Amino acid sequence: MHPDVKNILYSEEELSQRVREMGALITERFADTANDNGIVVISVLRGAAIFVADLVRCIDLPLEMDYMALSSYGNEATSSGRVRIEKDLSTSIEGRHVVIAEDIIDSGQTLQYLIPLLKKRNPASIDVVALLHKEVEGQIPVDCLCTGFECPNEFVVGYGLDYAQKYRNLPYIGILKPEVYQK
Numbered sequence: 441m442h443p444d445v446k447n448i449l450y451s452e453e454e455l456s457q458r459v460r461e462m463g464a465l466i467t468e469r470f471a472d473t474a475n476d477n478g479i480v481v482i483s484v485l486r487g488a489a490i491f492v493a494d495l496v497r498c499i500d501l502p503l504e505m506d507y508m509a510l511s512s513y514g515n516e517a518t519s520s521g522r523v524r525i526e527k528d529l530s531t532s533i534e535g536r537h538v539v540i541a542e543d544i545i546d547s548g549q550t551l552q553y554l555i556p557l558l559k560k561r562n563p564a565s566i567d568v569v570a571l572l573h574k575e576v577e578g579q580i581p582v583d584c585l586c587t588g589f590e591c592p593n594e595f596v597v598g599y600g601l602d603y604a605q606k607y608r609n610l611p612y613i614g615i616l617k618p619e620v621y622q623k
């Protein structure tokens with residue numbers, strides 16, 4: 441285990457199992473799009489990249505991948521409430537079935553910003569899947585097609601999740617030692 445990690449919350453095996461289940465659920469939900477052009481999976485960079493790379497390989501449908509980069513907070517351990525677009529989609533989603541894939545829902549601000557913005561582009565449908573749903577007081581409610589895990593309100597890193605851009609490459613999700621971000 442990485443020395444900055446207090447304990448492992450979700451092991452590599454648990455993540456892999458849950459991502460497989462989420463992929464199966466998405467496959468079932470959008471089965472009727474299989475004869476058309478399937479779905480568009482939008483990753484919200486950078487955190488969701490690893491989750492989505494695994495998720496799409498568990499979806500048995502035609503699909504396209506596209507990416508948006510949004511930023512809700514910088515190098516701090518808590519959300520500042522700012523959201524801005526750093527990179528927009530490369531393709532049109534008009535008339536398409538869109539699945540937004542997030543690594544984590546924390547304050548809910550990112551998705552509160554993103555969903556109406558994408559709805560204006562007239563997709564056939566928009567759904568959200570999130571690997572982690574954090575239990576946070578005052579969180580903006582977000583309707584999800586599915587979530588991976590209900591996550592305690594701790595500072596979590598790994599499997600795409602960072603602190604100050606570090607730890608994204610850990611194969612598990614762990615709780616960061618407070619002394620790392622309280623320095």
Ligand code: PRP
Pocket residue numbers: 484485486487488510511512513519542543544545546547548549550551601602
């Ligand atoms: C994280 C995460 C989500 C967002 C969730 O992104 O990837 O997109 O915060 O937080 P919210 O529910 O409070 O809006 P971050 O802005 O840290 O960027 P990153 O994906 O590059 O790590």
